Amino acid sequence: MGNKRQFRIWRGDETGGDLKDYTVEVNEGEVVLDVIHRLQATEAPDLACRWNCKAGKCGSCSMEINGKPRLGCMTRMSTFEEAETVTVTPLRTFPVIRDLVTDVSFNYEKARETPAFAPPADVAPGDYRMQQVDVERSQEFRKCIECFLCQNVCHVIRDHEENKPAFSGPRFFIRAAELDMHPLDARTDRREYAQSDMGLGFCNITKCCTEVCPEHIKITDNGIIPMKERVVDRRYDPLVWLGNKIFRRGQVPQTSATSGHSSGAVTSGGAHGGAHAHSGGTHSHGGVHSHAGGSHDSAAERQAQQGVNWHREVPHPTAPAVDANGKLPLTELTFNRAAAPSPFGDDVTFPLPPEHLNFAHPQQDEPKH
The missing domain is CATH 3.10.20.30 (Beta-grasp domain)
Known part of the structure; x- marks a missing residue:
């Protein structure tokens, strides 16, 4: 008894x-x-x-x-x-x-919106091959049993019902991270899609999702943080600061990345349909210039310039802005905005003050003569 x-x-x-x-x-x-x-x-x-x-x-x-x-x-x-x-x-x-x-149907709706694994077009089913190290990288995220405890404890949606349409949550961030590091996945816009359509920028990495995971997946450290770092790597790159010293904003020379010649730029369709290819002429919308999607939509481009947009109505991301030779254009290195607008606002001014940079010149503190 x-x-x-x-x-x-x-x-x-x-x-x-x-x-x-x-x-x-x-x-x-x-x-x-x-x-x-x-x-x-x-x-x-x-x-x-x-x-x-x-x-x-x-x-x-x-x-x-x-x-x-x-x-x-x-x-x-x-x-x-x-x-x-x-x-x-x-x-x-x-x-x-x-x-x-x-009713946890919210999670299944987000699962349907998340782009599935895209197999390589030039490899037949049954011929897929991966190295063991590649298997080990993503195996941790495949342990997820979809208990949705991480979704439940995430305060972005736990305390704000209005965030649910724009925020997929930690379970699907690690799904995006898993596919982004998959060597056979043909999509190249996983991280940009996570930022613009899944609401990755709303996550402020409190690690509560990691704390409640019964499979002990390091959701934040191994999934979300690396994804956020890869999204903003060029935004805070010292090359951006250097480029603004060379080119004034609004006078950046047009290249294939900004003139619309790269017709193979793929946008993520998500829940709104499949992928689309953009092509067309140069941007001529009153001098508005943005890499945030390259949608050729003047209203969307102006909205991207404003920076903050809590309703997430932003252009879809594009594939990496490379030219016909696969090279990164100079304008992509020198443009002072991220590949997609940040949900926290575009309040960073350039050039960055020295104390905000992650590097230091050996003689930067010496008095100038």
Whole structure:
């Protein structure tokens, strides 16, 4: 015969509900999901709870236990004090269906919007080959069981419902990172798509997603941060500062990257359709000049110039701005804006003051004569 323990479980549906107290038997070695099943068999046969494998591999029994997002089948009762009341509530970020069951369809919608793996056109199925080191790089992210605890704890959508249309969340950031480092993936705009369509810039790397991951995936350190660094690498590159010393803004000479000659620039379609190729003449929209998508849309280009846009209505990203010979044009090195607008605003002025640069000249502090 086990000990009697106090449980407080949220009961209700989309119209409302409240916490209800239960006294239930708990045996040695049991987990929270075992106790919920005992409640269903005794006092609360109508208690709704989603579960499947009971082995921490399906991600179905996600819930909040004493305020922390966890898997019910992996949370042992021995981790709580005997006199402690265990409070079980549904995932707060998603709409409640009934009791502990929430509507997580938001995540499946974002999964459909995320561009799938694009196999190389010149390699037949069955002939794909990868080095072991390439497998190991992305294997960590493939351990994800889609419990959506990271999605639930991410405050960008947990505390701001209005952010959901523009923010995919950490689960799909690591999906983008996995495909970006895949040697056989033919898409070249993964990181730009993550910035412009998935809302990567909204993430401020608090690492709460990593903390709750039951598979111990280093979501922030190995996925999100490297992706953010690759997105902004040229924005803060010292070459940008140097280029502004050479060319004044608005007088940057046009090359194939800015004149529309690179007709093979691919934009990510996401949920709005497939990929499209842009071609056309030079930009002639009142002197407006932006690398943010190269969409040839004057309104979108002016919007990109303004920098801040919380509704994420920005041009789609393009492929890397290279010329016909595969070389990076001079204007791409000298232009003082990122490849896509930052959601935090374009408040960086150029040239950067020396204290903001990540390098120092050996004699920069010596008095000038």
